[in-house]
Every structure is written in structure tokens, then in C-alpha cells.
Amino acid sequence: MLTPYDAYLKENHDRFIDELLDFLRIPSISALPEHAEDIDRAAKWVADRLKAAGLEHVEIMPTSGYPVVYADWLRAPDRPTVLIYGHFDVQPADPFDLWDSPPFEPKLEHARIYARGASDDKGNLLSPIIAVEALLQTEQRLPLNVKFLLEGQEEVGSPQLPDFLARNRQKLACDLALSADGLQWSPDQPKIELGYRGICGLQIDVQGPAGDLHSGLYGGMVRNPIQTLSRLLATLHDNAGHILVPGFFDDVVDLTATDRQLMAKPPFDEAGICARLGVDALFGEPEYTPIERVWARPTIEIVGISGGFQGQGAKSIVPSRAQAKLSCRLVADQDPERIAALVKRHIQRQRIPGTQVQVIDIEGRALPYLMPHDHPGNLAVAQVLTELFGNAPFFTRCGGSIPACSLFLKTLGVYTVNFSFSYEDENLHAPNEFVRLKSLEKGQIGYAMLLRALDRQL
């Protein structure tokens, strides 16, 4: 026997799908300026849909870039408040010829909807709106206060978000953020991502002689800048892969026994990974497993190097210049500014006569993010995911960076729990992106369950 909530979802199932198909027809590509009007249309569509769901104070708020759509329902004054995040912009759709059907003419087939943005993030974004509508229609109230923050520039790195958050701290105040943008481990297995790595980049420029020199006439007399650069780069790690920069690990949160137990749960096929990547062995700090290293240990990666003669055959020179670019992946509680300064100091204090070494910042820093696995928000999400999937979630992390999470923590002082239902096989950012109808249903049922569970836990 269906609850009224479930019955409402069932009755309106076809309408919800039609709405999503409508939404997917808007080519709201944030990376392409010629689609600026489509972003505005998508914002308007979302605002209208929030209003129709019964949300209040719906507002299309301007930013320095594309607008943000805000809405709330705040009629539970003694209850906690959650902020639901998602984005209505999409990735570009080229190469078009690799799509089996046009990316902005959504196709419903085999219980999947194919279209650009179906999985990332329009399908996921709609689920909490539908859940709110269904709750308000069947119960006339929500279990707690809800705010929506839906942006239109996620696919270009959310450049407007830091400023927007800073200017709207009060309006966006909440007890927890929920992200309707993210992945589950697999259709059978949920996960909760507890952490992301931050990032900072540096460029090392080594200047030797003013121009390339004839190695016969000058070789042995002057310092070779590639030699200097190689020596500097070789001091970043020891032979086992440990980073040697003094102070680098000062603020790294050590892994607890529980952390390591949680990280050991997801399956990891080392031989399969090696074969797929084309390497004879994985490599890194031997005290940690490969998964621990990627999820919870910082890196200094040399992303590129150049200098001197790079053509075919030989050229007998002492080169004039050499350059390398570094990218550090950071973990909680490392500060990108401090780490960049430490690496810079480590390089620069090794000044070697005969060459000039300069270290400059590369733009694009991000803070690392880490949420306690036993945070009440995670406990609530874990309970709902277990019910939805029939399996307890893995507690994972991700070695990449998701700036929004650390931004919410820094600006609003709240953690972010991912609650969305995409999977890696859904061709996100690629041709033939699709979403499973089952995922939409999981989201619609799940959000109502989660709001109730959070009201109990927070």
C-alpha cells in the first residue's frame, strides 16, 4: 500500500519526465558565449519550476557572471535549515557526430533519457524540487527549512560563486549543504564522499646564459640550466616517493585506523589498474595503499618540463633556459598559500651559482575539503542510501578538487553532503550522456526520506 507521498510521485510520473525533457531542450552551455540567452532561459525555467513546486522567495539573482536561482521554504522556525545545491548549465556537446541522437533533442529509450545535461546535472537538480512539491502537496509542510542555490556556471569552474556567497552569507545561512550534483559508486552500491584534495600550482624558470651556446666552445665553463632544474626537481621527493619539502606535511590530517578501514572497503583491482594505465607497477609512499595515497595524501606532480633543443637528432648546445610546472594536490588541513610558499622557499634557497632560478605562482588554487565520516549529515544520508540501494554506502574520498564544498565550508561554515544519483558510465561531459529513470525515482523518493532523516539527526 502506497503512502500518499509515493502515490503522488506515481500519479505525476509522466509529467515529471515531460518536464525534464523540456528542461533538457534548453542548450544552456556556460562555456560558449553564444548560449548566454539559453542560460537565462534555463534560469527562468528553474525559477518557474521552483514556484510551481510551492517554494517561496524565488529569485533570479544577478552575479558578476550568469545568474543564480534562489528559493526557500522557511516555515519551520524551530527546525534546522538545509541548503540544496545544483547547476542548470551543461557542458558543450561537441563532437556532435559521435551522438546517436541530437544532444538537445532528448530521447527516452530503454528506461534512459539521452541528452546533454541529463545526468549532469538537470535530472539530479529536479529531484529535490519534485520532492518538495510532493511533500507540500501531500503533507502541506516540509520536515525542516530548505533553501535552494542553483547556479549556471558550474561547468566553467563557478568563477562567480565565491563573491556571490560572500555577499549573501546571511541569506544562505544553513546547518548543512546538500549537493544534488555528484556520483554514486555504481547502480547497486552507494557511496558518501568525505573529502576532496585542494590544489596549487607553481612554475620554475631557470635562466642560464643569455642565449644558447656552442657546447664545444662553452661546455664545461657555464652552468647548464636543465642540469640546475633537474637537480631542483630531484630534491622534491626521495627515491620511494616521499615529499622532502620541509614543513609540507605540517598540517596534514593523519589517517585514523577507522579512516583506513573505510578506505579499504571499496574493491581495488591493482593488476587491472596497472594494465589499464600501461604501467608495470603503481608507485608512491609505500606506507599507504594506492587508494589512501590518491584520496588522503598530498602530491607534488611535475606536470610539464621544457628546455633547450627538442627537435629530431642532435644539436650541440648549452641551453639558455629551462622551465617546469608543478601542481600540488593538497589534503586537509593544508593551505594552498602556505604550501606554495613552502615549495617556493625550498626551491629558491638552493640557489646554484651560474643560473638564476625564479618560482612563480600559477593561478587556480583550491582548498582541500574533509568532512567527518560520522557527521550527523552523513549518518542521515548513510541511512537513506542503505534503504534505497539495499547496501550500506562506501565512505570514500576523491583525489580531485570540488571547489564548492570547501567554499561552503569557508564562507557559510557548513559541510556539504553529496546526495545525487549519477554513475560514471553515464557519459558525463561526453557524447550520448544519459540518465536512468530509476535514478530519477531514487532521487525523488530519497530527498523526502533524507529531509525527514536530517530533521531527526541535525
Place this chain on the structure above:
Amino acid sequence: MLTPYDAYLKENHDRFIDELLDFLRIPSISALPEHAEDIDRAAKWVADRLKAAGLEHVEIMPTSGYPVVYADWLRAPDRPTVLIYGHFDVQPADPFDLWDSPPFEPKLEHARIYARGASDDKGNLLSPIIAVEALLQTEQRLPLNVKFLLEGQEEVGSPQLPDFLARNRQKLACDLALSADGLQWSPDQPKIELGYRGICGLQIDVQGPAGDLHSGLYGGMVRNPIQTLSRLLATLHDNAGHILVPGFFDDVVDLTATDRQLMAKPPFDEAGICARLGVDALFGEPEYTPIERVWARPTIEIVGISGGFQGQGAKSIVPSRAQAKLSCRLVADQDPERIAALVKRHIQRQRIPGTQVQVIDIEGRALPYLMPHDHPGNLAVAQVLTELFGNAPFFTRCGGSIPACSLFLKTLGVYTVNFSFSYEDENLHAPNEFVRLKSLEKGQIGYAMLLRALDRQL
């Protein structure tokens, strides 16, 4: 009162200049296939000039490339034999717009002749031919036996010479070679070059993962090939610039006290060199002076490096590949084959799991060359140069490679003494190349003096 020899030179002075102007009008550019006929014309011109001088067995000998011109005078059976080397090809003349007069329309002005090849090497090549003519005309004999070996491919690296020498060992047999292709220290200061460095090159390829990887998803899990390469390169030298490859110095001829005294004589302006090269200090093995290092110590130079992302800004990858090219300058008695093998072994035995390292040979090896400063040939040349310049010569070496010298030593078993009169300021290989009339006279007088002196010394 003039000797008959000097009188002959004086009487024919204008004719010799006209002949050189004629010779310079032939654009015998060996690097450009469209000038193939001009090389043949120059060979014919040289052969005719040798005949006119009274030389015998004049022959244009085919090779796998352009022909060699041979001639001899062997009518002193109990006397030693010298082989005189030079080349009748020239460098390309572009960029033409930087020439003040057309490169192949020689211009005589201010006691200089401007034309491509005037200094390198047509003017110098004519001097011993004229000297032979003047001796035969005035004395009806030469002090010793003379052979000429004049080639047409020096400016493209004499690719045909090794094979030609090997096939004509008997014909070219001699007691000493004289090179009519080379420089003096300055118009006031002669020099004798005792040695040249050899060369060998290697390329190091490091393969990491099969493709560039996302540094968020894989950074910390796999070995970075640029990191591997940097570590390998850093093991080639210590921090003071000493080469660390085992066995590298096994065959290096140590500098004697006399060698070091000779090398200390030429002026060396360290501050001026630093300013000109744009470096704050010279660098290399501290046990040796900069001149000693360039002239008499081997090097491993990293001539180029590349890998990963080399564009503007940042890209967060673990790169797939990295490459470096090495060029070793070698000194007597290092063997390029053995040194290449030693460096290769040193690199390859450091195999680091997670990346594959391959070291491959780069073509273009040359043997080092070193002649004793007190060799009788040098004593004779020193005596003549002192008389010609009014100054004793510096005994120098050169850090570059001159393959012909080591080739003559290896194939014919004889040393080569440079006896020619070009200077660094004469725009060799550059626009507005010129030769001083004074140099031509020094050569014409000098070669007769040298043949007499060699007859006494050898």
C-alpha cells in the same frame, strides 16, 4: 735585398690576387644540391691550378659525395712527406641582404677581399699551392715531398672523407698533415691548436602511463616520468659539476704541469666573459680553470628536455612521457663508443618501478684529438709562426670537434698541424666574410718557410 723566392711572389702578386678573385666567383656551396655543378667547377679550377703550379699526378677523384682533388710532388725520395689539407666548398651565403656587396662578386677594398669563402677556405687553400709554384720556379725542387688532399664537403661535415681515406691509405701515406683550414689567435698573435674534443650523443626516453592522466584521480598512485627523468639527470653530476658516471674518466689524459702552464698563457677575461654570456658566475669542476675545462675536460651536457604540458597556465596531469638529449664532449683518449655505453649503463641500471627508461644513441660521433705540444711538427710551425708574427705562438686547444684531425690520426697514423691565417673577426659562415691581403702573403711566405723547417725537424 729580396731572395729569388720573395721576388717571385712580389712579381706575381697581382696575378695571385686575380686568381683568388676568379676562384671566389664560383659559388661552390656544398650544402645546396643546386650548386653541385659549381662544386665540380671548383674542383676543376683547383686541379688546373695545381697543375699550373707544377704539381704532378693531379687527379679529381670521385667519392660517394663530391670529388676530392689530389696532387703530389714526390721527387725527394729520401725526404719526409707532408699532406696538405684544405677545402674548396663554402658555406651558404644567405641572408643575402646583410651583405654589403654580392657574396660571389668579390670586392677588393682596404687591403681586404670580401666574398663568401675568402677566409674559409679559398684564400688559405691557395697559399700552399702558390708557395709550391714559387719554390719550383725559383729552386726547381721542394725541400720535401708534398701531397695535396683538397675536399669539397667540409662545410657539410666531410661525410665522404672516412671512406675515402680508408680506400686511399697508401696513396695518402705521409709523415705529417698540414691543415690550410683554421684560425690564428689574432692578427698579432699566432697559436697552435693541440687538441679538439670528441663528441657522442644519447637520448633518454622515459615512459610512464600510456596516456596523460588526471592528477586528481591518479596523482599519488603512479610514477611521474618527469620525476624519473629528473632523478636520472641529477645523478650525472655532483653539485660542484663533477661527472659521476663510473668509468667516465678512465681514459682521460691528465693535464701535466706543462699543459697547464701553456693553457694559462693566453689572456682570459673572466668578468668580460660572464658579462657577455649573461651569467653571474662561470661553473664547472673547481679543480680546473674555465679554459682547462673547455679545452681539456670532458662534459655531459643536457642539450634539451621535454615532457608533459608545456603551454601557458596550468594543466593538472600526470604526464605520460619525458625525454632528454645528452651531448658528451670527450677528450683524449676517451672513446665515443665506450663513453656512450658507460652513460647508457649508468642510466639504465637505475631502473625505477613504474616507468620504463630507454637510452638510444644519437648519430654524429667524433673522436677526441690531442697532439704533443713538443711534436717536431709543432716545433717547426712554432719557429715559423714566431718569425712571421714576431711573437711566439700560444699553445691552445679547442673544445669543439674537428673530425679531420682525428680521422687522419686514426686512418693515416699522422698528426695534423694547423697552418693557416684566418681570424675570428673575418665573418666566417656569416655575411661580409673577408680575408686580409696580409694573411695571403703570410701564407705564401710561410708555407715555403715551413716546408724547409719541416725538412730539418721531421
